[in-house]
Amino acid sequence: MAERNGKTPVIELHNVTKRYDIGTSTVIALLDVDLTVAPGEFVVVLGPSGCGKTTLLNTIGALDTPTEGSVMVAGQDITTASRSELFAFRRNSVSFVFQSFNIFPGLTALENVQFGADVSGKKNGVTAQQVLEQVGLGERAQHFPHELSGGEQQRVAIARALATDNPILLADEPTGELDFATGSRILELLISQAEQGKAVLVVTHNREISRIADRVIELSGGRIISDGPPPDGKADIAELSW
Ligand code: ADP
Numbered sequence: 745m746a747e748r749n750g751k752t753p754v755i756e757l758h759n760v761t762k763r764y765d766i767g768t769s770t771v772i773a774l775l776d777v778d779l780t781v782a783p784g785e786f787v788v789v790l791g792p793s794g795c796g797k798t799t800l801l802n803t804i805g806a807l808d809t810p811t812e813g814s815v816m817v818a819g820q821d822i823t824t825a826s827r828s829e830l831f832a833f834r835r836n837s838v839s840f841v842f843q844s845f846n847i848f849p850g851l852t853a854l855e856n857v858q859f860g861a862d863v864s865g866k867k868n869g870v871t872a873q874q875v876l877e878q879v880g881l882g883e884r885a886q887h888f889p890h891e892l893s894g895g896e897q898q899r900v901a902i903a904r905a906l907a908t909d910n911p912i913l914l915a916d917e918p919t920g921e922l923d924f925a926t927g928s929r930i931l932e933l934l935i936s937q938a939e940q941g942k943a944v945l946v947v948t949h950n951r952e953i954s955r956i957a958d959r960v961i962e963l964s965g966g967r968i969i970s971d972g973p974p975p976d977g978k979a980d981i982a983e984l985s986w
Contacts, residue, residue, distance in 0.1 A: 748782040754911055754943045755781040755804055760813035762799050762966070773799040774810065775966040781945065783911060786938035788954040789947045791963035797947040798843065800963070801914045804945070805838045806830050818911055835864055839905040841915035843947075845897050847889050853900045854885040860904030868909040875903040878933060880926065895921040902930055906937070913937050913944045919953065928981050931956060935981075952986045955979040 747753070762774040773796045781787055789797050802808035803815055806822045815822040818837035820829060839860075847856045857872035868875075876885050879899040889897050898921040905913060915934060919927035931946075931953065938944040938958070946953070954960045955974050962970040 746780070748780050749785070751782040751784070753780045754783050754818055755779065755945075756814075756816040757803070758814045760803060760810045760815060762796075762803065762808065763811045772966045774803065777813070777966075777968055779961065779968065779971075781943045783943055784938055784941050785943055786935050786956075786958045787943070787945045787961060788957035788959070789945055789961050789963060790949070790951060790954045792949055795963040796966040797949075797963055798916055799966075801840075801916055801945065801947055804912070805840055805914050806833055807840075837910055838912045838914060839864070839908045839910045841898075841901050841905045841913075841918045843916040843920065845889075845901040847897060847900050847904070849889050852886050852888055853881055853892065853896075853903075856889075856900050857903045857907050861907040864908035864910060868907055870907065872903070872907055875907045876900075878906065879903045880929065893921075895923070895926060898922060899926070899930070902933070906933060911942055913942050914947075915945070916947045917949070918946060919948070919950075924984075924986055927986070928984065931981055950986060952984050955984060956981055 757777050757779040760774055760777040764771040789800060791797055799808060803810055804817055809823060820833045851859060853876060854872050857875055861867050873885055876882050879902055881896060881899050884892060884896060902918055919930055934944055934946060956979055957974060960974050961968055
């Protein structure tokens with residue numbers, strides 16, 4: 745296995761293509777994607793709506809299977825794994841922040857975060873209350889999702905992912921509902937997860953956010969069209985605005 749940054753990669757995709765056949769037409773969501781990510785990398789996946797970003801995250805997180813190609817994540821070959829292997833993989837290897845949050849309407853903010861940590865085999869050594877405080881929701885712990893704004897619900901989803909200690913963190917538009925100050929705080933938390941050794945992939949259509957990445961992967965029409973450090977050098981969060 746080829747190393748990346750002197751480390752064994754935790755994500756390796758080779759020639760991954762995802763096609764959807766709908767009636768007589770075919771949609772290509774991913775095309776010939778080759779991607780290797782090492783532990784500790786903070787990667788921003790950038791591109792316009794419909795370019796394949798969510799499909800890429802779902803493929804890495806074993807929520808979708810490619811039409812062609814191989815996907816090796818945290819030592820597990822996703823394309824050949826049994827259902828029970830995939831179940832263990834989802835619990836122990838990947839933490840997800842979904843674009844549509846996917847928090848439970850019948851659970852409070854605190855219970856949603858606790859549940860995420862309980863389902864995962866690995867906990868992060870912090871309590872659900874502490875993680876809610878990190879995302880600025882300490883006062884909202886006992887509130888149900890319908891009592892929270894979209895941005896607050898998004899932060900519950902982020903807190904749930906931060907409460908687990910899986911080696912890969914996948915976040916789909918995690919600042920989509922957030923104002924600049926709150927979004928910056930969340931990005932800081934995600935960067936600190938990478939500094940602790942996790943592979944962190946953040947999907948966004950916002951080029952400004954890509955400026956703080958170690959590495960920017962740009963997608964267009966399901967293809968990776970560029971992969972490298974931000975073109976103008978890595979910026980500090982304080983330099984961003986949106
Ligand atoms: P992005 O996250 O960049 O907005 P997606 O990965 O959601 O893009 O989608 C990539 C392409 O695949 C889009 O053209 C989308 O319409 C299509 N697509 C995604 N999921 C499905 C599906 N289940 N059936 C058909 N087409 C899909």
